[in-house]
Amino acid sequence: MKRSTRSRTALPAAAVLTLALSACSAANEASTEPAASGSASEGGTATAVSGTLDGAGASSQQAAMQAWQAGFTGANPDATVNYDPAGSGAGREQFLAGAVDLAGSDAYLDDEELAAAQERCSGGTALDLPVYVSPIAVLYNLEGVDSLQLSPATIAGIFDQRITSWDDPAVAADNPGVTLPARPITPVNRADDSGTTENFTEYLAAAAPEAWPHEPDGEWPVAGGEAAQGTSGVVSAVGAGDGTIGYADASQAGDLGVATVRVGEEFVGPTPEAAAAVLDTASPVEGRPDGDIALEVDRATTESGVYPIVLASYHIACSTYEDAETADLVKAFLAYVVSEEGQQAAADNAGSAPISDDLRSQVESSIGMIAAAG
Incomplete structure (x- = not known):
């Protein structure tokens, strides 16, 4: 797909989905445990978070993002999540340029983009996390x-x-x-x-x-x-x-x-x-950094009960952010996105397929790696 460059200042107001999310920063730089997945009333977080999370990327995720934001907002009214559905390529480019904290993408980062992510991610790396299957x-x-x-x-x-x-x-x-x-x-x-x-x-x-x-x-x-x-x-x-x-x-x-x-x-x-079963038969892409879950879908599978024509979409985040507030907010939001309630909310609003428990466990382990630099 074609790629274009969009800066943070260029985010069109009409295209940005903004919802207020909840309170109190939970600055725990050293934590490697994933934020707890809870009910929608708990927002998928162990403690409430605050601040502004900017995201951009795949328009395929737009309806799901609305559901995820809505499910998260009840517990976190002092935080804000913006998402510009500008397209996968634009989202990746904005993320690598440091213009947004989180990207939505229908393709995982390639080797060149992964290399660029080291500087963007404060010495850490980017994490491709499969969160949406349609x-x-x-x-x-x-x-x-x-x-x-x-x-x-x-x-x-x-x-x-x-x-x-x-x-x-x-x-x-x-x-x-x-x-x-x-x-x-x-x-x-x-x-x-x-x-x-x-x-x-x-x-x-x-x-x-x-x-x-x-x-x-x-x-x-x-x-x-x-x-x-x-x-x-x-x-x-x-x-x-x-x-x-x-x-x-x-x-x-x-x-x-x-x-x-x-x-x-x-x-x-x-x-x-x-549709969800096809990700469980997918192969991990070789040579990826620790915590990255880029998958090669087996489109030619002969496994019983597997539907191979799917759009598998990722959230792309840093393993290391410059400040604790951003790290905590990204970590908490992603924990809700992959929780059972978050996945069901997306299914109800966007018609997507909830990821399996096995894949959820893998993604939660990767989310647990997210921390602040220093």
Whole structure:
């Protein structure tokens, strides 16, 4: 995805989500224990915190961030969290420049960015923490077809515009016993550079490499077809046609058909449980600093009950902050974000998939590393 530089002073007021969060700084520079995860009334913190936390990044997290801020605010009315949904690249750049304390990103930091983080993080390092998982659904609108199964190669052929009719033998082979109309297929893709497109094309390249000749990219790589702006645009375009198919956040599917996808010997739908399970089968990225949880999702998995077309998004924080107030505030906020209540709040508001208990334990251990310099 394209990257742009945004400074703290450039944060547009209309784009910044600001909520008051709660009281009393808890300056404990030496603590390596994660802040306690509690109820929403406790805000996920052992003690109340105060101060201002500035964040920026992935727009995919915007609805979840609203829920996390709201859940945190009851216990922490003397703190403020700002989040500018300027995009993953802008969030990473602002974080590395020291303009924000926390970044939201649909991609973990690369090696060059990690090196830059050493200076930004007061001699510490940056921590990539997976906190948000959203299944990407293959949506369709096809009169008379209420259930649709698709293999990775068939999905790739459709979106590469080589499978052009719904009664194509490849589609029929995935759907034995289903009467498919001899109707043209109209694939709908995102017109804008998006994390959803990048994750969808990553899936196609990994799960159907012989059928998808394009590199993963945030910009749609196939010319022609129908393009729409944003998630809402794709959903609207699919819903307005007959014979249309697209990809979008599963929570936005509405009344559209949702295809199940072949994984191994079964077809799996984009349920929260199946989407969250893909992170438990992911591999840690090699050569990362202690506490960093960058993950390589296995898009070609054959594990039962796993849905591999997901957007996995991170919060990126420092292991070391210049002052205790910032360290405590970031640590407390992240502890709420990954708590059971925080994850459920995001699921209710954004349709995301709560992370598993095993992954939560790993992230909490990394949060426990956050401290002030000195």
